[in-house]
Amino acid sequence: MTVHLVALKCLQCEYPLPAEPDEVVCACPQCGRTARLEAEGLVAQPVTWAEPRAGATPARWLPFWALPGRVVITSRETQGFRPTLPGMQAADPLWQQATRLWVPAFGLSLDLAKNWGVSLTRAQPALRPGPAPPDVPLRGCVVALEDARKLAEFVVLSIEAERPDMLSSIAFTLPDGTPELWVLPSDGNQLVIA
Numbered sequence: 001m002t003v004h005l006v007a008l009k010c011l012q013c014e015y016p017l018p019a020e021p022d023e024v025v026c027a028c029p030q031c032g033r034t035a036r037l038e039a040e041g042l043v044a045q046p047v048t049w050a051e052p053r054a055g056a057t058p059a060r061w062l063p064f065w066a067l068p069g070r071v072v073i074t075s076r077e078t079q080g081f082r083p084t085l086p087g088m089q090a091a092d093p094l095w096q097q098a099t100r101l102w103v104p105a106f107g108l109s110l111d112l113a114k115n116w117g118v119s120l121t122r123a124q125p126a127l128r129p130g131p132a133p134p135d136v137p138l139r140g141c142v143v144a145l146e147d148a149r150k151l152a153e154f155v156v157l158s159i160e161a162e163r164p165d166m167l168s169s170i171a172f173t174l175p176d177g178t179p180e181l182w183v184l185p186s187d188g189n190q191l192v193i194a
């Protein structure tokens with residue numbers, strides 16, 4: 001077994017980073033630069049804070065991965081359930097419009113993470129980047145990008161499995177844009193985004 005120790009120092013100013021165990025993205029307390037922890041070390045990871053809905057008072061800020069681009073369905077087979085009905089043997093039309101595939105970056109059970117991912121991906125919220133709120137540290141980002149991609153595949157599968165045509169097999173590619181990390185405001189129960 002090889003133990004790989006990585007010095008967590010800011011990429012910009014070399015200030016020691018206060019990452020908690022399990023956290024995979026953290027912000028420098030001195031200069032604010034954000035970075036992602038990978039097996040080979042720290043890499044720059046921009047973080048975007050979303051503008052809250054007008055009038056909302058965020059109680060919590062939750063990190064999410066967004067994979068920008070298109071999900072491309074390369075093959076899709078069904079069990080032929082009532083195949084004559086129009087529109088029954090098609091992938092979800094969502095994939096023609098969706099510009100981001102969403103998954104939570106904070107710790108959740110697999111089931112809950114899938115539910116959040118499915119509902120945000122279906123909603124395709126039009127987010128506006130806003131200023132980072134004062135005195136709110138970036139915390140709780142524990143889902144590594146590699147795991148986020150697996151979770152994203154799970155989100156696509158779940159949405160397709162909900163189609164009425166009894167999916168039997170599917171192949172697709174995930175969006176190929178540079179992964180984004182968004183921090184979204186919540187009132188404690190639900191997201192308060194535009």
Ligand SMILES: [Zn+2]
Nearest residue numbers: 010013028031
């Ligand atoms: Zn720094």
